[in-house]
Amino acid sequence: MIRVLVAKPGLDGHDRGAKVIARALRDAGMEVVYTGLHQTPEQVVDAALSEDVDVLALSILSGAHPTLVPRIMELVKENHMDDLLVLLGGIIPEDDVDPMINLGVAKVFGPGTDTNDIVAFIRGRVEVV
Amino acid sequence: MKDWDDIAQGILKGQKRAIARGLTWIEQGRNDGKQLAQKLFPHAGNAQVIGITGAPGVGKSTLVNALTLQLRSQGLRVGILAVDPSSPFSGGAILGDRIRMQDSVMDAGVYMRSFASRGHLGGLSRATFGALTVLDAAGFDKILVETVGAGQSEVEIMQLAHTTMVVLAPGMGDDIQAIKAGILEIGQVFVVNKADRDGVDHTVRSIRSMLALASEHPAWMPPILKTVAEDGRGMKELADALENHWQHLTDKGLLERFRWGQTEHLIEQAMADIGDRLVGRARSGQEWSHWVAEVGTGTREAEHVAEELWRQEWRED
Known part of the structure; x- marks a missing residue:
């Protein structure tokens, strides 16, 4: 069973996208922990750690990814969560994609991504016990 | 690791x-x-396990959050298990209990985990008992277990929790539903949450009269508390009531008997697991459709086929 945390770090108040993803992943047979809006990087990583998820799916629409994602990845490393797959979705400008990947994000999904592609990506990367 | x-x-x-x-x-x-x-x-064996059950919408998760803050202020370490239902269609689940527990879970003295029921009936997940052992051994003083909250067939919590807390809210027609579900018989502590709403006293009265009818546990009279989990009202009194029940179990030497019942439940569940595995193997076996056809046409009885399959599986084991 694949377990995913869908998290909304930062201050933007729109979680329609996050909820669509959560439902799509559930319908694909995954267990999805959703923590609601306005999470700090510390809260996001604490939840991922406590819930022992395979995947951390971040949704950021506010443009704050250049500050939020580095902090989150730092905390992930501090806690030795080496086997965590981190995905980023939302509004991420083209030029920011590579820097996000360099931080350790496995893949960036932009607006209009087919949820089947996300499901397929996760299935391809997470070993199911 | x-x-x-x-x-x-x-x-x-x-x-x-x-x-x-x-x-x-x-x-x-x-x-x-x-x-x-x-x-x-x-x-393990040191923690008080507290079950929290009640219909959806009565505020169980918010109550767990507020109660956790109260217990932390008393210096107690708190473990939380929250169970949500798995989808019967995809097997997946959305686990949303953390949303209402954000105030309490960041604390180093708190650990919270969401479980999906994974098809297990009874309002819990199959892993609950093992999970309780882990949290108990990890040194948590109080372990709060929030059930699925379907409001019915939640009785299993009674076998795993030392203290079962039944949560209701005014004006939801819960009283009648609760009797139907047999949920009133399992509570050692009753909580009428959202007590700032109309109809609280009516709800308290109906629980009281219901409890008066069921006088099977004269040694412990379940208290009925009013709370507003949203702003923390009534949490001190609730924590005291839970502590009183724990003292009652300890003083009367009832913990031994509880542990015996818990162990019985563990064996029953292990037997049910074996049964499930046998069913899985039978279904994927080559003769399955043959058996279905036989029963479907009335050639054989289902129970007879079941016995035959059981014997076959047993020999192969």
Whole structure:
């Protein structure tokens, strides 16, 4: 069973996208922990750690990814969560994609991504016990 | 953290990551998860397990959050297990209990984990008992278990929790539903949450008259508390009531009897697991459709086929 945390770090108040993803992943047979809006990087990583998820799916629409994602990845490393797959979705400008990947994000999904592609990506990367 | 001995050591020290990984192994039903539970079992037996049940919408998660803050202010360490239903269609689940627990879970003295029921009936998940052993061994003083909240067939919590707390809210027609579900018989503490709403006294009165009818536990008269979990009202009184019940169990020497019942439940569940595995193997066997056809045309009885399949499987084991 694949377990995913869908998290909304930062201050933007729109979680329609996050909820669509959560439902799509559930319908694909995954267990999805959703923590609601306005999470700090510390809260996001604490939840991922406590819930022992395979995947951390971040949704950021506010443009704050250049500050939020580095902090989150730092905390992930501090806690030795080496086997965590981190995905980023939302509004991420083209030029920011590579820097996000360099931080350790496995893949960036932009607006209009087919949820089947996300499901397929996760299935391809997470070993199911 | 690769082997179960490392994980066990981490759990005994109360490390969040070790606890989290141990719970995953147990939930996956892995063999090292079973070894882990066995290794930890002697270290468990100190925590009060508190079950929280009640219909959806009465505010169970918010109550758990507020109660956790109260228990933390008393210096107690709190473990939380929250169970949500799995989808019967995809097997997936959305686990949303953390949303309402944000105030309390960041604390180092709190560990919270969401479980999906994974098709297990009874309002809990199959891993609950093993998970309780882990949290108990990790040194949590109080373990709060929030059930699915379907409001019916939630009786299993009674076998795992020392103290079962039934949560209701005014004006939901809950009183009648609660009687139907047999939920009133399992509560040692009753909470009427959202007590700032109209109709609280009516709800309290109906619980009281219901309890008066069922006088099977004269040794312990369940208290009925009014709370507003949203702003923390009534939490001190609730924590006291839960502590009183714990004292009652300890003073009367009832914990031994409880542990016996819990162990019986463990064996029953292990037997049911074996049954499930046999069903799975029979269904994927080559003769399955043959048996279905036989029963469907009235050639054989279902029970007869079941016995035959059971005998076959048993020989192969």
